[in-house]
Amino acid sequence: MSKAPADALAAKGGGSKWHNTLVYLRQHWQLYVIFMLPAFLLTVIFRYIPMGGIMIAFTEYNPIRGIFASEWVGFAHFKRFLSSPDFLRYLMNTLKLSVYGLLWGFPAPILLAFLLNRILSKSTKQKIQLVLYMPNFISVIVLCGIVRILLAPTGMINQLLGTSTNFMTMPSAFRTIYIASGIWQGAGWASIIYTAALSNASKELKEAAVIDGANIIQQIKAVEWPAIKDTVLIQFIMSVGNIMSVGFEKAYALQTDLNLNASEIISTYVYKKGLLDGDYGFSTAVGLFNTVINVILLISMNALVKKMNDGKGI
C-alpha cells in the first residue's frame, strides 16, 4: 500500500527531471548551438580525430591503403626506436636541453623582478622594462638569424674575443647558444608575472620592515619572497610539466649539419623521419613515446603538488 505512492512519486520525480532538462535546453539552446558548437567541433575534428590516428604507430602505414588496410606490426616501431643507438642520444639531447634550460632560465626572470623592484624612479623602471620586453617580440627565425650572425667567424662575438671560431658548427656550443638566447629573449617578458606579484606585496609591511631597520636581505626574506612564493611554485610546476615539449621551431632553426650530435631532439627527429623521409608509422610511434612521457611527468607533478598543497592540484 505504502509502496505505490512512493513509486509514483519517484516516477514523477524522474519525469520532471527530464522535463526540467528539456525546459533548460529549450531556454538555453543558444549556449550549445551558438556559443559551444564551434569550439567543440574544432576540438573533436582537429584534436580527437588525430588521437585515433595514433593507430598509425602500430602499422606499416601506407597512405594509399589507409590506416585499416595497412599492415599491423604491433610494437615493432617502438622496439626499433628504443633499441636503436640514436634513441638514448635524442632522449638525452631533449632532456638536457630542457633541464639545463630550466635550471638557468627559471631563476633569471625572478632575479630580474627583484632587481626591477629596487629601482626607485618609476620612469627609469618603465624605460628599462620596455627594453627588457622587446626581444619577446622578435620571431624565432629572426632570433636564430641574429644568433647565427653574431656567432659567425667574423661576427660580433668573435670580434670582441679577437678569435674566429665557428660556434654554429660545434655540438658542444649548441646547448649554451640555445639556452642563453632563450634567456636573452624571454627572461624580461617572464619577469612581468613576478614584478606584478611583488607590487602586490603589502607596502605597509615593507615600510614597517624598513622602519625596524631591516636591510635588503631581511626585507626580501620577510616581505618580498613570501609575496611571490606561490607564483614561483606554480610557474615551476608548469615548467617541469613541459620538460618533454621542447619547442621544435627554435631547435630546428639553430641546427646545422655539424651540430646535430647535440641539436637533434625528439621533435625534430619526428619531423624528419615522418614528413621528410615519409616513415609515417615510425615517426608517429616516436611522437607518441614523447607524449606519453610528458603526460606521466605532468600527472606525477600534479600529484606532488596536491600533496604539498593540501589536496589542491592545478
Add this chain to the structure above:
Amino acid sequence: MKTKKKSEFAKQPTGDKVLLIFGYILLGLFVVAIILPVIYIILASFVDPVTLQNSGLSFDFSKWTTTAYERVLSNSQIWVGFKNALIYSILFTVISVVVTLLAAYPMSRADFKGKGFFNTIFVITMFFGGGLIPTYLLIANLGMLDTIWAILIPGAFSVWNMIIARTYYMGIPRDLQEAAEIDGATEMIYFFKILLPVCTPIIATISMWQFVGMWNSYFDAMIYLNSASKQPLQLVLRAILIQSQPQPGMVSDMQSTAARAQLAELLKYATIIISSLPLMIMYPFFQKYFDNGIMAGAVKG
C-alpha cells in the same frame, strides 16, 4: 628630482648600498646585452659586403652603403611575405578570438549543464594529442594542404585562452547578469551588449597574443604550404637567414660566387631590421595590456 633620489640612496645602510650597486650593475649588463646586438646589426647592415665578410663591422663611413636595404625592399617575395603574414595574422586573430570568447561564456556560468563534460574534453587536449603525422594526414585528407585554412582553422580554438577569458567573465559582477535576465534579455543580448563591452582589456590581450603568435610562427606554414605565393614572412626569412638562400633576384647580378655570398650575408642584416621593424614600432603601444593579461593568466596558474 635628482637630489631626492640621491638622498634616498644615501639613507641606506652601507651593506645595502653595496648590494644595490651590484644589483644595478647586473641589471645594466642585461640591458646592454639586449641593446648591443641590436645596435651592432643596425650598424653592420650598412657596411660594404667585402669588408663585412673579411673583418666584420667597420666605421669607414666612406664605404658604407644602403644597397642591402634597396635590394631587400625591391624584392617582391619579401612583400608577398609581409602581405600574407598580415592576412593570416588578422584572420587567425579574428577567428580564434571569436571562437574562444564564445566558448568561454557557457563555461563561465554556474548553471550551464554539461560544463564538466566540456571541461574534460577541452583540458585533455592540453596534455595529450595525436602528434605530428596523424594531424598532418587529417589535414591532407580534408583537402586543406596548401590552402590558407590549414593555417587558420586547426589551431583556432585555444583552451588556455578560453580558461583566461572564462576567469575574466567570472570576475564580472553578477548584478549585471541578473539585471539583464529580469529585463528578459536573451543570452545573445547579454553576451554582446553587456558582457563583451566590459571585457575589452582581456579581449585586447588575447588578440595581441594570437596576432603576435601567428606573425612569428613558421612551423605550420612550412609543413602545410608549398606555393611560394602563399608563404608568410617567416618562411621567406627562413630561406634568407637560416638556409642562406636569398631570393633569386637579390644577388643574381653579382659576377662571382664569392661576391654573391658576401652580398647574401649583408642582406641578412637588412632583412632582420626590415622584418622586425613593424612589431618593434607597434609593441610599446600594447604595453599597457601586458600586465593585465599576465595577471589574468596567473589567476588560473
